[in-house]
Amino acid sequence: MTGLRELAQGAKTIFIAGHLRPDGDCVGAAVASYRYLKKLYPDAAIHAYVEKVPEVFDFLDPDHTIFVQELPKEPVDLFLVLDSSSKDRLGEAQAVFDTAKQTACVDHHVSNLGYAKDNFVKPGCSSACEVLYGLMEEELIDEKIAEALYIGIIMDTGVFRYSSTTPKTMEIAGSLMEKGIPFWKYIDECFYQRTYTQTQLLGRTLLTSMRLMDGKVIVATVTRRMLEFYGAQTEDIEGIIDQLRVTKGVEVALLLHEIGDQEYKVSMRSNTTIDVSRIAVYFGGGGHVKAAGCTMRGSLHDVVNNITEHIEFQM
Ligand SMILES: [Mn+2]
Numbered sequence: 001m002t003g004l005r006e007l008a009q010g011a012k013t014i015f016i017a018g019h020l021r022p023d024g025d026c027v028g029a030a031v032a033s034y035r036y037l038k039k040l041y042p043d044a045a046i047h048a049y050v051e052k053v054p055e056v057f058d059f060l061d062p063d064h065t066i067f068v069q070e071l072p073k074e075p076v077d078l079f080l081v082l083d084s085s086s087k088d089r090l091g092e093a094q095a096v097f098d099t100a101k102q103t104a105c106v107d108h109h110v111s112n113l114g115y116a117k118d119n120f121v122k123p124g125c126s127s128a129c130e131v132l133y134g135l136m137e138e139e140l141i142d143e144k145i146a147e148a149l150y151i152g153i154i155m156d157t158g159v160f161r162y163s164s165t166t167p168k169t170m171e172i173a174g175s176l177m178e179k180g181i182p183f184w185k186y187i188d189e190c191f192y193q194r195t196y197t198q199t200q201l202l203g204r205t206l207l208t209s210m211r212l213m214d215g216k217v218i219v220a221t222v223t224r225r226m227l228e229f230y231g232a233q234t235e236d237i238e239g240i241i242d243q244l245r246v247t248k249g250v251e252v253a254l255l256l257h258e259i260g261d262q263e264y265k266v267s268m269r270s271n272t273t274i275d276v277s278r279i280a281v282y283f284g285g286g287g288h289v290k291a292a293g294c295t296m297r298g299s300l301h302d303v304v305n306n307i308t309e310h311i312e313f314q315m
Contacts, residue, residue, distance in 0.1 A: 002118075002135075003134075003135040003136060003137065004033065004036060004037060004040070004132075004135045004136060005040055005137065007078070007080075007104055007118060007135075008037050008040065008041060008044070008078055008080075010077075011041070011044060011077035011078040011102070012043075012044055012045065012077050013044065013045045013046075013072070013074070013076040013077045013078070014037055014041075014044055014045070014046045014047070014076065014077065014078045014079075014080065015046075015047055015048075015049065015072060015076040015078070015079050015080070015093075015096055015100070016030050016033055016034055016037075016046070016047070016048040016049070016080045016082065017030070017048070017049045017050065017079070017080070017081055017082070017084075017090055017093040017096070017097070018030050018049075018050045018081070018082045018083050018084060019050075019083055019084035019085075019089040019090065019091075020051050020089055020090075020091045021051065022050040022051060022052070022053065022054070023054075023083075023155060023156075024054075024056075024057055024151050024152055024154070024155025024156070024190065025083050025127045025128050025129055025152040025153075025155055025156040026050060026082055026083040026084075026128065026152075027050060027053055027054070027057045027060060027148075027151075027152075028057070028060065028129050028148045028149060028150075028151040028152030028153075028155070029082040029083055029106065029127075029128040029129050029132050029148070029149075029152050030048040030050060030066070030067070030082055031048070031060045031061060031066055031148035032129065032132060032136075032145050032148035032149045032152070033048075033080060033082065033106075033132060034046055034048045034066045035066075035142075035144050035145045035148065036136055036140060036141070036145050039140060039142075039145075040140070047067075047068045047072070048066050048067050048068070049067060049068055049069075049071065049093055049096075050067060051091055051092075053067055056189070056190055057151065057190075060147070060148055060151065071092060071093060071095065071096050072096060075099040075100060075101060076096060076099075076100050076101070077100070077101050077102060078100065078101070078102045078103075078104065079096060079097050079100035079102070079103045079104070079116075080103075080104050080105075080106070081097065081103065081104070081105040081106070081107070081116060082105075082106050082107070082128050082132070083106070083107055083108070083109075083127075083128035083152075084105070084107060085107060085109035085111045085112045086111070086112070086113075086115060087115045102117060102118070103116040103117045103118070104116050104117065104118040104119070104120070105118070105119050105120065105121065106120045106121075106128055106131050106132050106135065107119075107120070107121045107122075107128055107131065108121070108122055108123060108124075108125040108126070108127055108128055108130065108131055108156075109121070109123065110123040120134075120135060122134075124166070125164075125166075125168075125169075126153060126156055126157045126162075126164040126165055126166065126169045127152045127153050127155075127156035127157065127164075127169075128152060128156075129148070129149045129150075129151075129152025129153050129156070130149075130152075130153055130168075130169055130172055132149065132152075133149055133172050133176075138175070141176075141179060142179065143179050143180050143181055145179075146176040146179035146180075146181050147181045147186075149172075149176055150173065150176045150177075150181055150183060150186065151186055151190065153169060153172065153173055153176075154173075154186060154187065154190070154191075155190065157169065159187055159191060160173070194239070195236070197230050197231055197232050197236055198232070198236045198239070200230050200232075201222070201226065201227070201230050201232045201236055201237070201240070202239070202240055202243060204226060204230070205220045205221070205222055205226070205240050205255075206220065206240075206243060206244070208220065208221070209244060211250075212304070212308055213308060213311070213312065215249040215250065216249065216250065216251040216252065216311075216315075217250070217251065217252050217253075217254065217308060217311060218244050218245075218247055218250045218252075218253050218254070219253075219254045219255075219256065219304055220240070220244055220254070220255050220256070221255075221256045221257075221258065221264075221300060222237050222240070222255065222256070222257045222258065223258045224258050224259075234257070237255070237257055240255055241253055241255040241267045241269055242269070244269070245269040245271060250271060251270065251271050251272045251274060251311075251315075252268060252269065252270050252271070252272075252274055252276065252311050253268070253269045253271075254266060254267070254268055254304070254307060255267040256300065256303060256304075259295070262297055262298055262299060263295065263296075263297050264295070264296050264297075264300070264303050265293065265294075265295050266280075266283070266285070266293055266294050266295070266296055266303065266307065267291075267292075267293045268280060268287075268291070268292050268293060268307075269290060269291055270289065270290045270291075271290075273314075274311060274314045274315065275289045275314065276289070276290065276291065276292040277289055277292040278310075278314070279292065279294075279307060279310040279311065279314075280292035280293055280294040281294075282310060283295075283296055283306075283307075
């Protein structure tokens with residue numbers, strides 16, 4: 001079987017890259033493959049590059065030794081692409097890819113057509129980290145490598161909730177847990193942790209929510225005064241709508257964020273066949289069937305009335 005060992009054999013320069021706007025799977029896969037290859041080939045010059053590591057994953061490269069800001073000027077022996085479904089998603093690193101002597105891609109996107117010389121693309125896998133695990137020798141996976149792979153898997157599966165999770169995913173996660181990683185800590189820090197300000201704003205918003213249409217619709221408002229009172233920023237609103245959505249009996253959740261005088265940014269979530277993107281598009285916004293948004297003008301009362309009319313129409 002070909003694995004990372006065979007792939008990187010003889011390569012003196014190895015460049016690892018992920019896609020634009022990197023997520024946990026992409027960063028985790030880059031860190032895991034860096035550490036693994038460094039262990040196998042300590043004399044090789046290995047570098048990893050992503051556009052920007054999200055702050056929440058900073059702990060995976062605590063000494064800032066893995067990720068580089070600058071791209072190599074000379075052609076590299078091996079370019080390893082992770083979690084990127086097409087070449088153009090590499091951004092600036094595409095130039096390095098084009099001149100590399102050997103290219104390999106590890107991915108799980110169904111849309112990946114195999115643009116590298118060696119392609120390890122498994123659409124049945126939950127994450128690039130899961131595919132990557134299959135290319136590693138179990139006994140070489142240490143705690144640090146396990147940590148990075150585990151992060152990738154939990155981020156792409158929403159902690160094993162999405163349908164992309166398979167029995168195999170769980171088996172791999174189990175073997176990574178056996179490496180002694182503090183798996184409970186990651187879930188808190190990457191998913192559930194809120195600042196105190198966010199906790200207060202969430203509580204206040206939920207407390208003042210209203211149910212309409214026999215409890216099928218839930219509406220809550222975040223006013224400018226509330227943000228000011230708690231010293232909160234716009235990004236602190238994130239996640240509130242999801243909490244509203246999981247209220248029992250709710251089909252559509254609405255969160256109105258007051259952004260000006262009689263002006264609201266409206267977020268919508270649907271739990272049923274109600275297509276909130278249609279409603280959002282009608283009011284000049286957009287989104288997906290189950291998650292959409294738009295900006296609306298008028299009194300709170302008018303905005304809610306206008307939207308619920310469209311919800312009722314689809315019921
Ligand atoms: Mn992924």
